[in-house]
Amino acid sequence: MNRAEILDRVQNIFRDIFDDNDILITDETNATDIEDWESLEQINILVAIQKEFSIKFSIDDVEGLENVGQTIDLIEAKLS
């Protein structure tokens, strides 16, 4: 799976979670860009990503994730 495909699937997760089909995400997108993206939703995003890609994050993995780009780096690392 290439990076663009991962980004596309993560974008679908964002659209589902925030119930907004117009959301477009890039590597730079972070919690300040999406109004309802607070800690509770961050957990839900991570739960959905783990399910979507059949991977498992540890606390170390997800601590300090600052934007979508870093999250996709992490998914890529787990998938490889």
Add this chain to the structure above:
Amino acid sequence: MFRYPLDGNEILRKKRQLRRLLLEKDNLLPKRIALLSGSTIGEISGILELFLLDSGIKPLFHIGAFNRYYEDLVFSNPTLTEFAPEIIYIHISIHNIEEFPSPGDSPEVRAEIRAGEWDKLSRLLVAAQQYNCPVIINNFELPSIRIMGNRDAYDVNGRVRFITELNLMLADYAAGHDYIYINDINYLSGWFGLEQWADPGYYNAYKYAVAPEAIPLLCLSISSIIKALFGGNKKALMLDLDNTLWNGVIGDDGVEGILIGAETPKGMAHAEIQKYAKELRRVGILLGVISKNDEALAKEGFTHPSSILTEADFSVFLANWDEKRINLQQAADSLNIGTDSFVFVDDNPVERERILESELSVEVASFKSIERLPQTLSMSGYFEVVSLSDDDLKRAEMYSENRMRENAIKEFSDYSEYLKSLEMKAYLSGFSTERRERITQLINKTNQFNNTTRRYTAEEISVVAGDERYIKIAARLTDRFGDNGLVCVLIAELKDHKAIIDLFIMSCRVFGRDLEYILFDELIRQVTAKGVDTIEGIYIPTKKNTVIEKLFCQLGFTEVESLPESIRYEFSLNDSQARETDTIEVIYE
């Protein structure tokens, strides 16, 4: 989406969209629900809201501060008092236990630790009672770590054993106090898998005592209790026959050819379904047959030597070649309950689909394979038992007696002659302690003959029972075919020479028996003694209570105000006479 088997991840991911769609539903019943926290509760409130909306309840939440469940309840709490919760849910878990016994502790130390933990729980439960509402509390899930391995289960200082003891103490307390309802997370976590339920990553990072993936199951369980408390339980299980209650087709295979029982794996699956249905009948769930079959052949199936159910177990038996939706409607008419009280079970996905697509609001059980059917029904919360009255235990018999009454009615051309032949006796009483459980239950599940659809909790009924400003009448009805149980309740509030009928309800089992006149005569008798000159009747129309439309006029009331949401009637005691009803003998209890 909100029925077992759940897709927890899908619910979590589509939460917002689901909420938006559910909020479009009509007739949502608003309820104030306090959620008190022993660990993170934010996500739980969001998901619980979805399950409640799906059950027709619109929650207004008061969310307690993080891990302050004890302080919130035990200490003075003006915010919570002002909120006036109609339900309190206490989300505790094993993380809220402060101290466990350690291997080698002396009996004295162990006893002290246990007393300390129980003391905290019992103070909590006693304090919660001041809110006069049902209190739902989790019990404890088993520990993830066992210090002594298997010995933890039986060593007097074992943690597994300690949790088991606390859970039993909670169970005993709940069994003795009818405002307490246990949300059995000990069972749920076992069912879900403790390893996933108690994922330490989520607790360490976010103080989630329940992993996100398990939250939908937790919320299904809580919402099942709440829904049942407000009368949303299903009342009847409508069953197909061929390949549902037995393996094979009775019309082709004959009674010798169908499989039920321990001899074959297939037969065993169907025996388990029959056993489960038979047990449900014992808690008051009505059973019905809805089968495309020849009736005589269909009945022969129950003469199979291994059949657990008998023909007499069914309150309605419809085996014919009509469409199942027609038979379901007919079953509803004959039992005098709505099709929305039905759970329909059929092995044939085409039949299930047809019912789903029909105009009927029947719940259709979906299951992965037939041997999973009992588990699926059990986990779905359709028949959550929040109270168990004598009436529940006898209900199925009462409906069988109704079948005899229906036969008797054919012998009479004059309806009042039929009523007289029933030799009915109404036993009138107030709301004495031993009757309150049944009274509360009747109030909360009666939707048809119910003038206001106002719901009362057990605690509110106790308050009304002791309040002189209310006239309260409960009636039990017997006839020559048997005892119908406590079937009619009236509450009227006395206010400035007026008596306002706050609630007038009757079980659909005894419609058309003149019992409403008996209750009204009794109301007149009681209010006259209190110097009342006018009785006011209120009718708040819903989709289900159209039977009330004519009630007040039939009783001699005059309509005085008609608003879209309610109609007000008055009955003047000065210039009206109550009719004396001679079809029922009145006995005071």
